[in-house]
Amino acid sequence: MSGIIELRNISKHFGSVIGIDHVDLSVEDGEFLTLLGPSGCGKSTLLRMIGGFEEPTTGSIFLSGQDVTDLPPQKRDVNMMFQDYALFPHMTVGQNIAYGLKMKGVGKADALQKAKAALELVGLPDKIDQMPHQMSGGQRQRIALARAIVREPKVLLLDEPLSALDANLREQMQVELKHIHDKLGITFIMVTHDQREALVMSDRVIVMERGRIAQDGSPQDLYEHPKTTYVANFIGTTNFMPARITARNGIETHLEIAGQSLLARYDRVPDTENIQIGIRPEKAHILDAESTTKSNVLVGRVAEHIYHGSSLRTTIKLTDGIEFHIDAMLPLGMARADVSGIGAEVRIGIEPENVFLFEREG
Amino acid sequence: MSNAALNHSTVPRKLRRSRAARARLAADSGFVVIISIVMAFLYVPIAILVIFSFNDNRSLTWPPSGFTLNWYEKLFNNDQLLVAIGNSFYVAGCSTALTLLVGVPAAMALHRYRFPGKTVFRRLLLLPIALPGIVTGISMLNMFKMFGFNLSLETVIVGHATALLAVVVTQVFARLQRLPKSLAEASSDLGANPFQTFIHVTLPNIRTALLGAGLLSFVLSFDEIPVTFFLTGRDNTLPMYIYSTMRRGVTPEINAVGTLIVFTSLILITISVVFTARDWTGRK
Numbered sequence: 249m250s251g252i253i254e255l256r257n258i259s260k261h262f263g264s265v266i267g268i269d270h271v272d273l274s275v276e277d278g279e280f281l282t283l284l285g286p287s288g289c290g291k292s293t294l295l296r297m298i299g300g301f302e303e304p305t306t307g308s309i310f311l312s313g314q315d316v317t318d319l320p321p322q323k324r325d326v327n328m329m330f331q332d333y334a335l336f337p338h339m340t341v342g343q344n345i346a347y348g349l350k351m352k353g354v355g356k357a358d359a360l361q362k363a364k365a366a367l368e369l370v371g372l373p374d375k376i377d378q379m380p381h382q383m384s385g386g387q388r389q390r391i392a393l394a395r396a397i398v399r400e401p402k403v404l405l406l407d408e409p410l411s412a413l414d415a416n417l418r419e420q421m422q423v424e425l426k427h428i429h430d431k432l433g434i435t436f437i438m439v440t441h442d443q444r445e446a447l448v449m450s451d452r453v454i455v456m457e458r459g460r461i462a463q464d465g466s467p468q469d470l471y472e473h474p475k476t477t478y479v480a481n482f483i484g485t486t487n488f489m490p491a492r493i494t495a496r497n498g499i500e501t502h503l504e505i506a507g508q509s510l511l512a513r514y515d516r517v518p519d520t521e522n523i524q525i526g527i528r529p530e531k532a533h534i535l536d537a538e539s540t541t542k543s544n545v546l547v548g549r550v551a552e553h554i555y556h557g558s559s560l561r562t563t564i565k566l567t568d569g570i571e572f573h574i575d576a577m578l579p580l581g582m583a584r585a586d587v588s589g590i591g592a593e594v595r596i597g598i599e600p601e602n603v604f605l606f607e608r609e610g
Numbered sequence: 611m612s613n614a615a616l617n618h619s620t621v622p623r624k625l626r627r628s629r630a631a632r633a634r635l636a637a638d639s640g641f642v643v644i645i646s647i648v649m650a651f652l653y654v655p656i657a658i659l660v661i662f663s664f665n666d667n668r669s670l671t672w673p674p675s676g677f678t679l680n681w682y683e684k685l686f687n688n689d690q691l692l693v694a695i696g697n698s699f700y701v702a703g704c705s706t707a708l709t710l711l712v713g714v715p716a717a718m719a720l721h722r723y724r725f726p727g728k729t730v731f732r733r734l735l736l737l738p739i740a741l742p743g744i745v746t747g748i749s750m751l752n753m754f755k756m757f758g759f760n761l762s763l764e765t766v767i768v769g770h771a772t773a774l775l776a777v778v779v780t781q782v783f784a785r786l787q788r789l790p791k792s793l794a795e796a797s798s799d800l801g802a803n804p805f806q807t808f809i810h811v812t813l814p815n816i817r818t819a820l821l822g823a824g825l826l827s828f829v830l831s832f833d834e835i836p837v838t839f840f841l842t843g844r845d846n847t848l849p850m851y852i853y854s855t856m857r858r859g860v861t862p863e864i865n866a867v868g869t870l871i872v873f874t875s876l877i878l879i880t881i882s883v884v885f886t887a888r889d890w891t892g893r894k
Contacts, residue, residue, distance in 0.1 A: 301795055321798040328799045334792035338814040347810070348800035399800065 252277040252402055252435050253298060258307035260293055260459075267293045268304070269459035275403070277312075280429050280436045282446040285456035286482070291439045292407060294456075298437065299328045299405050312402060322351070327401040331408045333392035335380040341367070341391050342376035348399040366394035369428065386417050393425075397432060406438040410445060422448050443483045447471065455479050473515065477524055477606045486526040487572050490608065493521050501605060506568040508546050512603035526604035529561065529575040534588065535595045546596045548572060550588050564594060572596065656872060663865035670860065681866040688863065694851035695867075701763055701838070701847055702831040705770035706824050712771065713778030714820070718812075720779070721786040739776035743836030746773050751840045761843035769837040774827040781826075785819035786812075825882050829875065 251274035260268040268290045275281050283291035296302040298309060300321035308317045316324050327348070335344050342363050349359040367373050370390035380388060389409065396404055409425065410418045426449050429436045440446055446453045447467040455462040455470065455478075463470055463479045474480035477488060494509070495502040501512045503525065512525065535541065548564040551571070564572045574596065588594050662670055666678035685691060720732055738746060750769045751761075759765060793815065797807040813820075835849050842850065852864055 299799060301799075321795070322801045322803055328796070330792045330796055332790055332792050334790060334796035336793060336796075336811055347797070347802075351801035351806065395796075395800070 251275045252312050253437070254310040255294070255298075256308050256310070258294070258297065258304045258309070260290070260297065260302065261305045266459055268297075271307075271459070271461060273454065273461070273464075275435060275437060276452075278433055278435055279451045280426065280438070280449060282438045282440060282450035282453045283456060284440060284443060284446040284453050284482070285462075286441055288458075289456040290459040291441075291454075291456050295328075295405050295407055295437060295439045298403070299326060300324050301328075325401055326403040326405055327396040327399055328405040328407060329392050329396045329409050331411060333380075333388045333412075335388055335391060335395070337380055339380075340376065341372075341378050341380065341383070344380065344391060345376075345395045345398050348395065352399065362398055363394075366398040367391075369397070369431070370394045371424075385412055386421070389413065389421065393428070397428075397434075401434065403435040403437060404432075406436060408439055408441070411440075411442075418445075425449060447483070455482060474526070474604060475516065477526065477609060480526045480604055480606070485529055485573070485575075486604070487529060487532075488524055488526050489566075489570050489572075491523055491525045493517075493523060500600070503603070505546065506566045506570055508567070510546065510598065510603065511544055511600045512605055513600035514603060514605045517605055518607040520607060522608055524606040524608045526606060527572075527598060527602060529573040530559075530577075531602040532572070532574050532596050532598045533576065534562065534564075534574060535597045539595070539597075541597065544598050544600060546572070546598065548594065548596065550590055550592050550594055552590070562588075564596060659865050659868045660872065662862060663869040665862060668862060681862040685863050685866045685870075690846075691848075691851060691863070691867065694846045694848045697763055697845050698832055698848040701766050701770060702828045704764075704767045705774060705831045706827045708767060708771040709774040709778050709827050710820065710824055713775050713823070714782055716775070717779045717782035717786060718808075720783055735779050736776045738773050739780075741773075743773065743834065744840075747837040747840030750837070754841070761841060763842065763845050763847075765841045765843075766838050766847070769841045770831045770834060773834075773837055774830060777827055777830065778823045781819050781823040782816060785816045789815050821882055825878055828878075832871075 253273075253275040255271055255273040258268055258271045258273075259266070271290075271294065273294075283294060285291045293302055297304050300316070300319060300323075304317065308315055310316065311324060311326065321328075336347065339347065342360070345363040345366055346354075346359040349362060354362070364373070364376065367376060370393050372387060372390050372394070375383070375387065375391070380391065383391065389412070393409075406425075410421050413421060422445055425436075438446075438449065447470075450467055452465065453467055453470055454464050457478050463475045465473075470479060470483050474483065474486075477486075480486040481488075489505055491503045491505045491510070493501055494504050496517065499513055499515060499517065501514070501517050503510045503512055503523075505525070510525075535545065546566060548566040550562060551565045552563040554561040554563070556575075559575050559577050562574045562576065564574065566572055661674055663681055664677050664679070665674040666676040666680065667674070716735060720728065720735075725731075746769060750765070750772070754761065754765050789812070793811055794807050797811040798804070802810060833849050834847075835853065838847050838850055846854070848867070852867065855861065855864065
């Protein structure tokens with residue numbers, strides 16, 4: 249056993265509903281781990297079990313080697329930042345932050361010192377005497393963070409920490425939280441349903457699906473090598489198409505898609521003949537008209553252009569009606585007139601490494 | 611302002627404005643009249659009570675003939691009346707304390723725990739408020755007799771506390787429901803045991819509900835007659851005393867007592883309003 253947190257064979261049943269289904273997980277000391285998934289996938293329940301707010305139906309939880317499964321929250325050396333921040337409305341900012349220290353028996357002067365240091369760290373040094381309701385959402389979020397880290401827990405739990413902020417502030421806080429993590433060096437476990445947040449902030453992401461771990465890996469690993477269509481669909485955008493394997497040659501797989509042939513070089517090859525393939529919209533490009541390359545090309549007709557500001561999404565209809573999206577970054581000064589007209593026949597170039605292979609579901 | 615009037619662009623502007631203003635004036639004065647009637651309905655009897663408590667004539671005839679503090683003086687020399695007032699404070703104070711002591715934990719149990727028969731438990735707690743006092747009185751009298759208790763002010767306290775339990779539980783439970791669950795969770799997360807969480811987090815946040823429920827219980831108990839009637843021994847509470855003197859008609863002394871009660875209530879209400887307004891959130 250090496251991790252700071254070890255979950256062993258954890259299940260949680262709510263009546264007849266299975267919330268968590270036999271999860272094993274080891275969290276390294278000091279890492280920024282994210283539990284990612286849609287609502288109802290069990291990610292929050294898992295986090296709350298680590299915090300001590302839910303009891304697992306089966307299995308055990310270890311915190312730095314000690315079995316804490318039956319310990320109440322106040323006896324666990326972890327702290328949680330709540331989704332609604334849960335600041336005590338009747339206490340000043342300073343009292344909120346010092347609360348955990350008071351419960352620990354830290355002296356008043358010492359607690360004040362530490363509370364000030366924590367406020368400094370989150371960038372609100374002059375708010376110690378204000379009341380929570382006088383603060384903006386972003387400030388409250390920082391105070392909740394300060395309150396959770398002031399006790400110097402072994403693990404900090406963050407339950408959708410940024411969901412209540414607006415988009416600009418959220419991006420800023422993503423980076424800031426990551427910096428605070430690097431500075432403190434303690435383990436962060438975050439729950440989110442926002443895949444971008446997960447990719448930006450985490451060292452490791454656990455994608456959850458109906459109470460189970462769908463995939464566990466680095467953000468890059470998840471983006472470049474999704475195991476299932478569920479993961480590929482949840483993280484980033486993917487063009488999915490049915491395909492048939494015509495020949496296998498190690499990791500090189502020859503495919504037939506809507507009457508056209510394509511070569512894939514992907515580390516996971518399903519055993520079945522009929523499969524599903526996935527291609528990221530930004531990992532395919534429209535070939536120049538004068539290009540003569542014949543390998544790994546799909547032919548289709550332009551159906552639509554959608555302007556996204558920094559990029560352009562082109563929808564191409566393949567021969568049997570499959571829609572294929574391509575995202576192209578718009579270079580400096582590119583005129584809309586330069587793109588192929590609607591209805592024009594175009595050839596899509598795809599690198600064999602960029603074709604994901606999945607088992608066909610259903 | 612009437613939108614219909616504004617939308618008629620063909621009507622000259624000045625005319626439109628005056629028509630709207632006139633409609634508003636009519637509506638406003640109508641409103642004032644209705645409010646005045648309602649207020650008069652509520653407060654004229656109280657005003658009359660206060661005025662006659664200072665009237666130097668025994669008979670209740672309008673207009674008052676002169677000013678006197680005679681009735682107040684008499685009141686403070688009437689031992690029976692003073693004892694009754696003391697008893698009423700004793701009964702109201704104790705039954706309020708008792709009902710809070712039982713009601714708050716009951717409300718917390720209802721809020722926090724899931725247990726079989728919870729709905730039934732809740733309904734049973736709320737039932738006494740719907741029961742006529744006379745039923746509560748008779749049934750508790752039977753019970754006390756059965757167990758061989760002597761009737762006294764203490765049996766009245768138990769009776770009142772039972773009837774008032776519903777008030778406290780409803781108010782405190784409603785406030786607890788509005789309190790985010792995460793507050794108590796955050797408290798335990800930060801190292802507080804359940805008792806510390808109650809003292810430092812839950813209690814300060816339900817303080818105004820406790821105050822409100824406490825005041826209401828106190829007032830309800832203070833002027834309660836039916837339950838008291840069945841459960842008291844030799845001692846009289848103030849409403850019972852007043853009722854017993856009524857056989858000789860309303861005396862100005864009673865008016866003086868009424869006036870004192872009105873002002874005491876005003877003070878209590880002011881205290882509760884001040885406390886509520888000083889609530890940290892600025893919201894109710």
